[in-house]
Amino acid sequence: MVYRRTQQVMKRLAARRRAILTAxxxxxxxxxxAAVQIxxxxxxxxxxxxxxxxxxxxxxxxxxxLIAEVARDELTAIQGAADAAPGPSSALAAAIATVAxxxxxxxxxxxxxxxxxxxxDVAATRLASRRDIAGEIEGRIKAAISAGHLPQQDTSxxxxxxxxxxxxxxxxxxAPDFDDxxxxxxxxxxxxxxxxxxxxVTDARARGLVVQAALPARMPAGE
Amino acid sequence: MVYRRTQQVMKRLAARRRAILTAxxxxxxxxxxAAVQIxxxxxxxxxxxxxxxxxxxxxxxxxxxLIAEVARDELTAIQGAADAAPGPSSALAAAIATVAxxxxxxxxxxxxxxxxxxxxDVAATRLASRRDIAGEIEGRIKAAISAGHLPQQDTSxxxxxxxxxxxxxxxxxxAPDFDDxxxxxxxxxxxxxxxxxxxxVTDARARGLVVQAALPARMPAGE
DNA sequence: TTCCCTTTTGAATAGGTGTTCAGTTCTTCA
DNA sequence: TGAAGAACTGAACACCTATTCAAAAGGGAA
Numbered sequence: 001m002v003y004r005r006t007q008q009v010m011k012r013l014a015a016r017r018r019a020i021l022t023a024x025x026x027x028x029x030x031x032x033x034a035a036v037q038i039x040x041x042x043x044x045x046x047x048x049x050x051x052x053x054x055x056x057x058x059x060x061x062x063x064x065x066l067i068a069e070v071a072r073d074e075l076t077a078i079q080g081a082a083d084a085a086p087g088p089s090s091a092l093a094a095a096i097a098t099v100a101x102x103x104x105x106x107x108x109x110x111x112x113x114x115x116x117x118x119x120x121d122v123a124a125t126r127l128a129s130r131r132d133i134a135g136e137i138e139g140r141i142k143a144a145i146s147a148g149h150l151p152q153q154d155t156s157x158x159x160x161x162x163x164x165x166x167x168x169x170x171x172x173x174x175a176p177d178f179d180d181x182x183x184x185x186x187x188x189x190x191x192x193x194x195x196x197x198x199x200x201v202t203d204a205r206a207r208g209l210v211v212q213a214a215l216p217a218r219m220p221a222g223e
Numbered sequence: 224m225v226y227r228r229t230q231q232v233m234k235r236l237a238a239r240r241r242a243i244l245t246a247x248x249x250x251x252x253x254x255x256x257a258a259v260q261i262x263x264x265x266x267x268x269x270x271x272x273x274x275x276x277x278x279x280x281x282x283x284x285x286x287x288x289l290i291a292e293v294a295r296d297e298l299t300a301i302q303g304a305a306d307a308a309p310g311p312s313s314a315l316a317a318a319i320a321t322v323a324x325x326x327x328x329x330x331x332x333x334x335x336x337x338x339x340x341x342x343x344d345v346a347a348t349r350l351a352s353r354r355d356i357a358g359e360i361e362g363r364i365k366a367a368i369s370a371g372h373l374p375q376q377d378t379s380x381x382x383x384x385x386x387x388x389x390x391x392x393x394x395x396x397x398a399p400d401f402d403d404x405x406x407x408x409x410x411x412x413x414x415x416x417x418x419x420x421x422x423x424v425t426d427a428r429a430r431g432l433v434v435q436a437a438l439p440a441r442m443p444a445g446e
Numbered sequence: 447t448t449c450c451c452t453t454t455t456g457a458a459t460a461g462g463t464g465t466t467c468a469g470t471t472c473t474t475c476a
Numbered sequence: 477t478g479a480a481g482a483a484c485t486g487a488a489c490a491c492c493t494a495t496t497c498a499a500a501a502g503g504g505a506a
Contacts, residue, residue: 003450003451003452003503003504003505004504004505005452005504006503006504008503009452009453009503009504013453037492037493037494038493038494038495039493039494047454047455048454048455048456049455049456049494049495050454050455050456050457050495050496050497051453051454051455053494053495053496054453054454058494058495059493059494059495115338123396126396127396127397130396130397131397134397151426153413153417154410154413156399157392157399157410157413157414157417158417160391160392160395160397160398161388161389161391161392161414161417161418162388163391164387164388164389164390164391164392164395165384165385165387165388165391165421166384166387167387167391168383168384168386168387168388168390168391169380169383169384169387172383172387173346173349173350173353174350174353174354174357174383175383176379176380187377187380190376190377190380191380191384194376194380194381194384194421194422195384195421197420197421197422197423198388198417198418198420198421199417199420200420200426203374203423227473227474227475228473228474228482229473229474231473232473232474232482232483236483260462260463260464261463261464261465262463262464270484270485271484271485271486272464272465272485272486272487273465273466273467273484273485273486273487274483274484274485276464276465276466277482277483277484281464281465282463282464282465
């Protein structure tokens with residue numbers, strides 16, 4: 001054998017793979033999932049279309065990995081925010097507020113990850129990611145119920161409904177415009193309160209909650 | 224002029240138009256919006272592909288009309304159920320329950336109408352339809368607030384969030400399976416309660432509400 | 447430098463679907 | 477019944493985009 005991958009080559013290959021994924025993420029952020037096409041992604045990543053296929057067996061694999069990655073980031077943020085909260089109700093509130101913040105910060109991306117059309121191969125990955133996030137929220141709801149802060153209920157349904165409510169209210173086509181930071185903040189607060197009430201948090205308790213939404217890691221400073 | 228549309232011909236043309244729309248609706252009901260393609264619709268309506276274009280300028284127009292029609296039916300059902308309720312809170316509950324029932328009865332169709340991918344030309348129509356339905360719900364929320372049954376809030380955001388919650392919890396990919404009529408009923412009840420709580424209905428009041436969800440006109444008897 | 451293997455390229459291919467249109471059939475009316 | 481126009485047909489066309497692949501370029505070992 002007269003050829004072996006050196007460390008340097010391996011690094012370059014990894015960098016390229018990253019570049020392709022990042023290009024896909026950027027494009028999804030600005031144009032939605034529908035804009036994630038091989039040619040534009042390749043162009044943005046500075047490679048030829050064919051090269052993409054040396055890193056990902058198919059477009060579906062690329063998109064799946066993109067979704068998984070974004071969901072992983074989101075999950076980490078949610079857990080971080082919730083774990084930092086002083087109690088189960090605050091943790092739930094923090095988790096919800098974090099989701100809300102992420103959604104308003106990256107509306108196109110959130111829309112693409114959560115709801116936009118993808119082909120069937122991708123649907124499975126997306127489903128798993130959503131399940132993970134819903135599961136995290138559900139866990140927080142259960143904890144609050146155990147602590148006696150919330151009434152008994154179908155936690156799975158509740159978690160799903162919460163995500164749907166936030167999604168629709170914040171990134172769906174009927175979502176309000178966020179003209180400035182203040183409006184954005186108000187809307188996030190209103191949506192969070194709504195979601196908390198849905199699972200049975202009383203207004204009295206809500207007023208006492210400490211809510212600290214973790215800002216998304218990639219959120220642009222001025223946005 | 225040696226040819227004029229007789230009454231009989233006009234009737235047949237209208238019937239054909241109806242057949243095409245119905246075919247599209249049936250296909251959307253079973254396979255989602257993505258399955259609404261010209262060739263299958265034409266096949267089902269017993270016409271040639273080209274004929275569709277004598278009735279609808281483009282596929283986008285066909286789909287737009289389909290969505291508008293379904294939304295109109297839905298709106299009528301919601302209004303009917305709400306108007307029949309004894310008070311503003313009951314009316315809101317009835318409206319929500321009606322939406323929930325429709326969704327679980329026609330999951331694929333609901334999914335297609337509300338969230339599935341469509342091209343940009345259709346998006347406008349869909350948006351208008353959603354706005355209509357959200358507007359109806361919002362009106363009921365406002366009425367309940369005026370009656371002092373609900374706290375002051377951003378009604379537009381609330382209406383949007385409610386629809387999103389129901390949608391996600393009942394027809395989204397994480398929605399539970401409805402193995403039998405009983406489960407279905409329980410889930411609809413749970414989702415309705417959740418939605419009511421979200422806008423501030425107290426559990427105490429919720430227990431006293433008279434809820435009568437209008438069944439969708441087209442719902443198959445046994446489903 | 448040379449050879450051989452890997453990686454990249456980008457134009458060609460392939461598959462799927464909306465749309466058109468020349469030819470056919472149907473309908474009306476003199 | 478025949479002429480003229482409307483409606484219908486379905487194969488051909490057009491467009492878009494994922495995927496392939498033969499040729500070219502890059503990189504490692506001798």
